[in-house]
Amino acid sequence: MANSPFDLANETGYHAWRDARLAAYPRSVDELIVPLADPRHLTPAEIDALEARCMRANMAIYSAPHLPAADKSLPHQLACQLGLVHLEGNYLADEDGLSSITPAGDEDSARGDFIPYTHKPINWHTDGYYNALDRSILGMTLHCAQDAESGGENTLLDHEIAYIQLRDANPDYVAALMQPDAMTIPARMDEVSLSPTLSRGERGQTLSPNQSIARPEQSGPVFAVDPEQGFLTMRYTARTRSIVWKDDAVTRAAVKTLADILAGSEYILTARLRPGMGLVCNNVLHTRSAFSDSPEHRRLLYRGRYYDRLNFTARAA
Missing domain, CATH: 3.60.130.10 (Clavaminate synthase-like)
Structure with a gap:
C-alpha cells in the first residue's frame, strides 16, 4: 500500500x-x-x-x-x-x-x-458480502x-465516498473495519431431506437429522485494498440479524458512524x-x-x- x-x-x-x-x-x-x-x-x-x-x-x-x-x-x-x-x-x-x-x-x-x-x-x-474472500x-x-x-x-453510494466520510470522521474507524475479523457472517443452515442414496458426507456436514451447512461462517474486513492493483473493495451489510461485529469499542463506534453516514450522506x-x-x-x-x-x-x-x-x-x- x-x-x-x-x-x-x-x-x-x-x-x-x-x-x-x-x-x-x-x-x-x-x-x-x-x-x-x-x-x-x-x-x-x-x-x-x-x-x-x-x-x-x-x-x-x-x-x-x-x-x-x-x-x-x-x-x-x-x-x-x-x-x-x-x-x-x-x-x-x-x-x-x-x-x-x-x-x-x-x-x-x-x-x-x-x-x-x-x-x-x-x-x-x-x-x-457473505462470500469467501477469494x-x-x-x-x-x-x-x-x-x-x-x-x-x-x-x-x-460509491463505497470510496463512504470510506472518505468514515476516514474524515476518525481514521481509527477505518483501521478497525480493515481488521480481518471485523465482520463475521454466521453459517447458514439448510433444512435437508437426506436421500437414501446419498451419505451425510455427500450432502454436507450434518448438525442434526434435518440440518446441514449451506454456507460456512465467513469472517473478513469491511474495507480492503487489492494487493496487486491497489483498488478499494467493500464488504458490508447493514442488517442487524445474522451478523457478528468484532466486540471492541472502536469497531462498535466505527459501525455506528458508518450507519449514520449511510442514513444521511449528501452524496447518496x-x-x-x-x-x-x-x-x-x-x-x-x-x-x-x-x-x-x-x-x-x-x-x-x-x-x-x-x-x-x-x-x-x-x-x-
Whole structure:
C-alpha cells in the first residue's frame, strides 16, 4: 500500500485523492445516465461515456428503452464488453448465470425465503458480502426488464465516498473495519431431506437429522485494498440479524458512524430504473425500497455478479 491513498500513514496522498474524488462526484443521478444505441454493440464513444461516469462514481446507468427490455442478451453482452466475464454461479441464479430478481410465487419457496425475491425493502449492502474472500464480488450489473407499479427505487453510494466520510470522521474507524475479523457472517443452515442414496458426507456436514451447512461462517474486513492493483473493495451489510461485529469499542463506534453516514450522506443518489435501463458498477453500496406490483407492472430485474472489476481498456474487441 506504499503511496496508496488508502494507506492511513499517507496523509498527503490521501487528501489529494480525496479532494479530487469529492469534487468530481455527481450530485444528481442524471449525471450517471448514458444513452446507448445498442448495449450489445457499444461504440467507442459510448464506452468512453460509461468509463467517464465510473471514474467519477464507480458506477454508471445506461438507457436503451427502444430495445426489448426483457432480452437477456442486452446485459450479458454489455457486461462482456466492459470486462465482466466471470459470473458468480449460485443455486438461485438462472441457467445463464444471471439472477431474475422478481417476487417469488407460491410454487417457488426456495427463492421466497430470501428478501430480494419479495416486495420488501433491502437495506444498505454490497453484493456477496457473505462470500469467501477469494470469491469477492467486484463487479455487478442490474438490468431492468420491467419496473414495479410503485416503489422499487435504488439508493446508491460509491463505497470510496463512504470510506472518505468514515476516514474524515476518525481514521481509527477505518483501521478497525480493515481488521480481518471485523465482520463475521454466521453459517447458514439448510433444512435437508437426506436421500437414501446419498451419505451425510455427500450432502454436507450434518448438525442434526434435518440440518446441514449451506454456507460456512465467513469472517473478513469491511474495507480492503487489492494487493496487486491497489483498488478499494467493500464488504458490508447493514442488517442487524445474522451478523457478528468484532466486540471492541472502536469497531462498535466505527459501525455506528458508518450507519449514520449511510442514513444521511449528501452524496447518496436515488435511481428508479425503467425498462431498458441498467446499472453497471464496481459493487457499490446500494439499497432497494419496498414496492408493489400490478399485472402490467411485475418488477423484474436481471442481476449479474462478477469476480471481475469493470475494465474499459479492452474496448469492445
